[in-house]
Amino acid sequence: MAPTLSTVQFANPAEVTEFVVNKGNGVKGLSETGIKALPDQYIQPFEERLINKFVNETDEAIPVIDMSNPDEDKVAEAICDAAEKWGFFQVINHGVPLEVLDNVKAATHRFFNLPVEEKSRFTKENSLSTNVRFGTSFSPRAEKALEWKDYLSLFFVSDAEAQQFWPDICRNEALEYMNKSKTMVRKLLEYLGKNLNVKELDETKESLFMGSIRVNLNYYPICPNPDLTVGVGRHSDVSALTILLQDQIGGLHVRSLSSGNWVHVPPVPGSFVINIGDAMQIMSNGRYKSVEHRVLANGSNNRISVPIFVNPKPESVIGPLPEVTANGEEPIYRDVVYSDYVRYFFKKAHDGKKTVDFAKI
Ligand SMILES: COc1cc(/C=C/C(=O)SCCNC(=O)CCNC(=O)[C@H](O)C(C)(C)COP(=O)(O)OP(=O)(O)OC[C@H]2O[C@@H](n3cnc4c(N)ncnc43)[C@H](O)[C@@H]2OP(=O)(O)O)ccc1O
Numbered sequence: 162m163a164p165t166l167s168t169v170q171f172a173n174p175a176e177v178t179e180f181v182v183n184k185g186n187g188v189k190g191l192s193e194t195g196i197k198a199l200p201d202q203y204i205q206p207f208e209e210r211l212i213n214k215f216v217n218e219t220d221e222a223i224p225v226i227d228m229s230n231p232d233e234d235k236v237a238e239a240i241c242d243a244a245e246k247w248g249f250f251q252v253i254n255h256g257v258p259l260e261v262l263d264n265v266k267a268a269t270h271r272f273f274n275l276p277v278e279e280k281s282r283f284t285k286e287n288s289l290s291t292n293v294r295f296g297t298s299f300s301p302r303a304e305k306a307l308e309w310k311d312y313l314s315l316f317f318v319s320d321a322e323a324q325q326f327w328p329d330i331c332r333n334e335a336l337e338y339m340n341k342s343k344t345m346v347r348k349l350l351e352y353l354g355k356n357l358n359v360k361e362l363d364e365t366k367e368s369l370f371m372g373s374i375r376v377n378l379n380y381y382p383i384c385p386n387p388d389l390t391v392g393v394g395r396h397s398d399v400s401a402l403t404i405l406l407q408d409q410i411g412g413l414h415v416r417s418l419s420s421g422n423w424v425h426v427p428p429v430p431g432s433f434v435i436n437i438g439d440a441m442q443i444m445s446n447g448r449y450k451s452v453e454h455r456v457l458a459n460g461s462n463n464r465i466s467v468p469i470f471v472n473p474k475p476e477s478v479i480g481p482l483p484e485v486t487a488n489g490e491e492p493i494y495r496d497v498v499y500s501d502y503v504r505y506f507f508k509k510a511h512d513g514k515k516t517v518d519f520a521k522i
């Protein structure tokens with residue numbers, strides 16, 4: 162059981178950090194103490210909180226694409242068009258069984274409902290594998306203001322590794338979710354590749370586009386002053402492609418490339434939210450866009466989401482694809498080792514689209 166208000170008192174911000182970050186209670190534990198005011202270290206700078214000013218003032222919406230007939234040309238066209246103009250879209254009738262999605266959502270709730278002693282077995286300090294990490298916020302040691310989110314991050318190496326090290330309570334559901342999504346992921350990458358003159362998803366291209374996979378389980382508990390903080394700050398993903406399952410609560414916002422407005426991504430039952438990541442932006446030489454997005458904190462509901470980050474292999478060298486520059490197009494990115502890129506992303510706080518500067522020429 163989480164400690165309650167009567168048993169937990171915080172004399173100063175350092176005690177909050179100790180409780181949330183170091184003791185592994187997370188913001189879920191903090192929320193469940195019944196805390197009435199947002200601790201100071203979660204208060205975001207004013208400009209990061211101005212989201213409502215630019216939300217819902219337009220009719221803009223990210224495309225929702227029906228994949229019932231995935232071999233129709235118009236499906237491929239809609240996907241590539243959305244990847245260029247929005248960097249984000251939702252897919253419905255994608256072929257991943259709804260039961261698999263329900264199971265991984267239930268498993269996410271089961272994991273975060275574990276007692277702190279159980280979840281803490283998977284913190285960076287305690288985890289028996291570097292590929293399994295339970296944490297809070299994004300990069301607490303680098304952040305001036307913390308984010309109102311806990312997560313479990315599962316980097317897939319092999320079935321045997323997952324059997325040994327992933328938490329029992331969600332392992333099979335997370336693996337099933339990852340495996341059953343692969344056909345859809347391959348289809349999406351085939352479309353995106355063809356439009357870049359990549360003829361087929363052969364072994365080399367598969368390794369570049371989907372050579373490593375990370376599944377995160379995200380938990381955003383009820384927040385006492387949601388207007389003062391964020392669930393996740395402005396960032397783009399460092400993946401090639403992210404596929405995200407969200408529950409019915411809402412709160413994800415995407416920056417429109419055409420207007421600069423923040424546009425809400427409404428939950429569509431049974432759908433996936435798909436977004437282009439930095440690695441794909443780099444490999445497409447900027448044709449496909451990895452777009453800033455953020456998550457609002459919520460004052461009345463707990464929320465979960467389950468992204469699958471589809472990435473190059475850590476040791477891959479990524480840069481504009483030869484198929485893209487063959488026609489004489491100037492590369493705007495240099496070649497970088499993917500794990501160097503990801504390490505750079507993780508060592509700083511969320512900062513919008515700045516990570517991609519690491520690879521700019
Ligand atoms: C968590 O909230 C997030 C996450 C995101 C993620 C968006 C993505 O697109 S994730 C996809 C990233 N790609 C991959 O994971 C594939 C390639 N992986 C690698 O190359 C390596 O595994 C590595 C990520 C580079 C880590 O390598 P290594 O140097 O061996 O490992 P560490 O020393 O443990 O990590 C370095 C540094 O990064 C921090 N970190 C590592 N993994 C995570 C993680 N899963 N979540 C959060 N932070 C992580 C770690 O804390 C280390 O820093 P220290 O200061 O602790 O030393 C988007 C938005 C979010 O809010």
Ligand SMILES: O=C(O)CCC(=O)C(=O)O
Nearest residue numbers: 379393407413456466468
């Ligand atoms: O929870 C969400 O809706 C988005 C989370 C996200 O952007 C991420 O984990 O990279």
Ligand SMILES: [Fe+2]
Nearest residue numbers: 396397398454
């Ligand atoms: Fe993201």
